[in-house]
Amino acid sequence: MIIVMRQDASREAAEDVAKRVEALGLxxxxxxxxxxxxxxxxxxxxxxxxxxxxxxxGVDKVLTILAEYKIASLETKPExxxxxxxxxxxxxxxxxxxxxxxSVESEEQILASARAxxxxxxxxxxxxxxxxxxxxxSFQGMKEEGLKLMAAAREETGLAVVTEVMxxxxxxxxxxxxxxxxxxxxxxxxxxxxxxxxxxxxxVMLKRxxxxxxxxxxxxxxxxxxxxxQQVMLCERGIRTFETHTRFTLPLASVAYLxxxxxxxxxxxxxxxxxxxxxxxxxxxxxxxxxxDGMIVEVHPDPSNAMSDGxxxxxxxxxxxxxxxxxxxxxxxxxxxx
Numbered sequence: 001m002i003i004v005m006r007q008d009a010s011r012e013a014a015e016d017v018a019k020r021v022e023a024l025g026l027x028x029x030x031x032x033x034x035x036x037x038x039x040x041x042x043x044x045x046x047x048x049x050x051x052x053x054x055x056x057x058g059v060d061k062v063l064t065i066l067a068e069y070k071i072a073s074l075e076t077k078p079e080x081x082x083x084x085x086x087x088x089x090x091x092x093x094x095x096x097x098x099x100x101x102x103s104v105e106s107e108e109q110i111l112a113s114a115r116a117x118x119x120x121x122x123x124x125x126x127x128x129x130x131x132x133x134x135x136x137x138s139f140q141g142m143k144e145e146g147l148k149l150m151a152a153a154r155e156e157t158g159l160a161v162v163t164e165v166m167x168x169x170x171x172x173x174x175x176x177x178x179x180x181x182x183x184x185x186x187x188x189x190x191x192x193x194x195x196x197x198x199x200x201x202x203x204v205m206l207k208r209x210x211x212x213x214x215x216x217x218x219x220x221x222x223x224x225x226x227x228x229x230q231q232v233m234l235c236e237r238g239i240r241t242f243e244t245h246t247r248f249t250l251p252l253a254s255v256a257y258l259x260x261x262x263x264x265x266x267x268x269x270x271x272x273x274x275x276x277x278x279x280x281x282x283x284x285x286x287x288x289x290x291x292x293d294g295m296i297v298e299v300h301p302d303p304s305n306a307m308s309d310g311x312x313x314x315x316x317x318x319x320x321x322x323x324x325x326x327x328x329x330x331x332x333x334x335x336x337x338x
Contacts, residue, residue: 001048001062001063002041002076003017003021003038003039003056003062004038004060004062004063005036005058006058010058013056013058014030014032014039014058016056017058018039020052020056021039024048025043025044026043027043027226028040028041028042029070029228031076031077033077033078035078036060038077040071040076042071050062068215068218069218069219069221071222071226071230072221072225072262072263073261074260074261076263077263079092081231081263081264081265082094082265083096083231083265085160085179085202085203086123086154086158086159087123087159087160087338088123088160088179088180090267090293090294090338091233091294092293094294095288095292095293095336095337096123096124096267096293096338097121097122097123097294097295097297097337097338098160098180098267098294098295098296099120099122099124099126099298099299099319100114100117100122100125100127100298101113101126101128101299101306102127102271102298102308103128103141103142103306103308104129104141104146104149104150105306105307106149107152109301110146110149110150110152111149111156113127113153113300114153114156115157116301116319117299117316117319120323121327123160123338124160124179124180125153125159125160125161126162126163126297126298127146127161127162128141129142129143129144129146129163129164130143130164130170130174144173146163147177147178150163150177150178160179161178161179162179162182162205162296163177163180164182165178165183166184167193168193168195168196171193171199172200175200180202180204180205181197181205182205182235183197183204183206183207185208185210186209188207188208188220191223194220194223194224195223197224198223198225198226198227198229199227199228200229204231204233205267205296206220206234207235207237207269208237208254210240212239214261217234218234218262221234221262233264233265233266233294234258234265234266234267235267235269236255236258236267236268236269237250237268237272238250238251238269238272238273246273246275246279247272247273247274247275247312248273248275250268250273252283252286252287252292254266255268255287255291255292259291265294266292266294267292267293268283268292268294268295270284270286271297271298271309271312272312275311276311277303277311277313277314280298281314281318281321281322284297285322285329287326288329288337289329291333291335295326297314297322299313299315300314301315
């Protein structure tokens with residue numbers, strides 16, 4: 001259930017309600033929104049006595065949340081969550097663009113990529129330092145050296161660094177370099193990792209698992225939110241189906257569905273969602289048209305010689321043209337493209 005505070009209720013009143021929740025052996029999550037403050041009550045439903053809270057100072061009403069995901073639900077927070085780090089803004093009418101290579105391969109490669117995507121209008125830099133690969137013999141990433149190179153690229157360009165963290169043991173290390181922690185599709189239900197990033201103070205991009213349902217996706221986000229980190233964005237990167245013409249099937253209807261259920265921003269990954277660079281630009285445009293909150297795109301100085309995912313990576317020239325088209329669509333439908 002959620003306890004909705006009156007608009008004129010003080011912060012102290014909300015904190016007092018939270019203490020009363022704790023006294024019942026339940027977990028309170030204080031959410032301070034622009035329009036209202038709510039206390040999300042998590043725990044055994046048998047202990048949730050609405051009457052104990054309806055008469056508390058500052059309380060407007062007590063509501064039962066029907067969805068399994070409590071903190072991620074629109075019932076808890078009706079206004080959209082907005083993620084801000086450096087110049088990257090995602091959510092609330094802002095379309096954030098994150099671009100860069102699949103893997104950090106060298107200083108020259110990541111700096112060239114950062115300069116090019118910045119010039120084209122991106123405000124976030126993607127790049128993998130720790131790379132989960134299907135084959136143990138494939139390139140696994142430059143690890144901490146790759147993180148250092150991305151930090152150097154941020155120093156020069158001002159782009160927010162978005163990179164994947166793969167284990168709970170790496171969270172502190174990656175957080176010391178990254179601005180956004182990415183949870184890859186393979187780790188969407190790695191609950192120890194979700195809880196670990198939930199305890200840090202960096203925004204998290206959670207990618208949908210290749211076979212995950214919407215409820216499983218939202219409940220994975222709930223693990224992060226439940227630990228206190230409210231800076232979570234959802235990334236639709238395509239699901240596995242019977243089709244073979246694309247690497248995955250990219251269901252853009254996910255954007256509309258998620259926005260009807262959650263306040264968390266939704267980002268699209270057209271690179272993994274298609275697996276073919278010639279399909280990526282149109283899916284970027286479509287992502288803007290369906291009013292997603294952002295996109296994450298693979299861009300490489302020389303895709304044919306990329307150490308990973310070259311087939312789905314855009315050249316600098318194609319990315320620049322793609323951004324021009326996306327900006328036209330954003331202007332037409334009232335989105336601010338960052």
